[in-house]
Amino acid sequence: MFQKNKKKKLIEEWIYENDVTVTRYLIDGLLAFNSENKIFLMNPAAERFLGAREQDVLGKTVLELSSFPKFNPLVSLLGGGLEEYYRKELDFGEDLVLEITSVHMKIEGERVSTLVILHNITRQKLAEKMKSEFVNLAAHQLRVPISGIKWFLQTLLDENIGDLNKKQKEIVEQAVKINSKVVYLLDDLLKVIEIDQGKYLKKLALNSVESVIRSAIEEAEPVLKEKKVKIKLVKSEGDIPEVMVDRERLKIAIKNIIDNAAKYTFGGGSIKVFLNRQEKCVQVKIKDTGVGIPLSQQEKVFNKFFRASNALKINTEGSGLGLYIAKNIIEAHQGRIWFESEENKGTTFYFTIPIKKEYAEFLTEEFY
Amino acid sequence: MAKKILIIEDDKFLRKIIKKKLLLEKYEIIEAIDGEKGIAAAKEKLPDLILLDLVLPEMDGFEVLKNIKESQESSKIPVIILSNLGESENIKKGLDLGADDYLIKSKLDPGEITTKIAGILSKNNK
DSSP: HHHHHHHOOOOOOHHHHHHHHHHOOOOSSEEEETTBBBBEEOOHHHHHHHHHOOHHHTTTTGGGGGGSGOHHHHHHHTTTTTEEEEEEEEOSEEEEETEEEEEEEEEEEEEEEEEEEEEHHHHHHHHHHHHHHHHHHHHHHHHHHHHHHOOOOOHTTTTTSSSHHHHHHHHHHHHHHHHHHHHHHHHHHHHHHHHHTTTOOOOOOEOHHHHHHHHHHTTTTHHHHHOOEEEEEEOOOOOOOOOOEEHOOOOOOHHHHHHHHEEEEEEEEEEEEEEOOOSSSSEEEEEEEEOOGGGGGGTTTTTTTTTOHOOOOOOOOOOOHHHHHHHHHHHTTEEEEEEETTTEEEEEEEEEEEOOOOOOHHTOOOOO | OEEEEEOOOOOOHHHHHHHHHHHTTTEEEESSSSHHHHHHHHHHOSSEEEOOSSSSSSHHHHHHHHHHHHTTTTSSSEEEESSSOOOOHHHHHHHHOOOEEEEEGGOOHHHHHHHHHHHHHHHHHO
16 A cells, blocks of 8 residues: 555656646646645646636645636536546636546556646637638528529419419429528528537427427428338337427427438338337437448548438438438437448438436536 | 508518519508618508518617517507528517517518418407
């Protein structure tokens, strides 16, 4: 025991003596805690970020650090046990956003120290915000003429101002279709901005997932009809409880998955939606008989703007935002989403929504 | 007697299109090109329904709606917001201020808008 403590002390001294000079010049903040979770190093960058001097905090435990107001977000994140985190974003207010990484240093499997690295991402966040604001503004500005075009074309098509011949009608119908695609793209872009800004769930209430699925299927009807793809909802036996969800958002997520399945399934194919209850969640499984996703590209499926190479050959016009939006909606509900796919055989998407009946129960866990 | 619809919309062409469609449905149309004129028309002409744009010169549609709903003469007139602003906070704000429906221009065509109007008017008649 004595040997072990001596060793730990030596490591602490080694870190301090050997690394302290280097850490003084780091632009990232660095905090080091010993095995008793007491701070023994705080570099100048961390002093600046957290508004405290090293000499005032040395020897304090994580929880004791909460007496320094600027440490609070960090203390809440790390907890008394100094959990490990990788690039966790924390807002410290006053225009300071830090990315926190905490690492346990271990010797012979035993934690001897914890390093907490504070990386300043304020400028990056500001640039992201400006980009979002720009896209938001551009999408809104574009919506005005696009709506005008839609209305004008529809007025022509309704023949309110005179009859159209067959050829003219076909051309106007085509123009309506193209215009609608721009409307959908702009809508998707605006949804992505809301996701990026972290303000996505609005109206949480108890809802039946089955009824949300049925509404999503109804809304996906045009694409299912166009692709001549059949859809069936299969509900497992027994009661499926209502869950706390934002109905409109969840419907968008389900519709996006169904739309995607329909777009890449050939005529005569089918989509089955399975709904079942698991111990702590409701699980939805959406299985298609479509073209599948090539193995080499599967890890990118939920990325923004991703389009699989075989999907591009079939349909060049998708925005590549549908599944990104779906994933973010499901995760905002603290659910999980994943898929299995085999090229030329089909894809099955799964997602879960935790069974939570109280709004308060939802709020106790982290979500945005 | 024909039902009166007040259209508060600054875009001349959009106003014309929706007006044409509503005239075909035998509604009587009152037009206002900005919020102030819209509020005045709502109080004087007492329409059966108001179609309200949000991005308007001088006074925005939310202020117009607030004014209409706070004024005794016009508070009971159903209002449909017809806007390109589609974010949820705008929708919530509009409905909280008392709008009966919130329609996004790019998602509906004039025919669908007339259907919504007919729905609200028939609900109010019951």
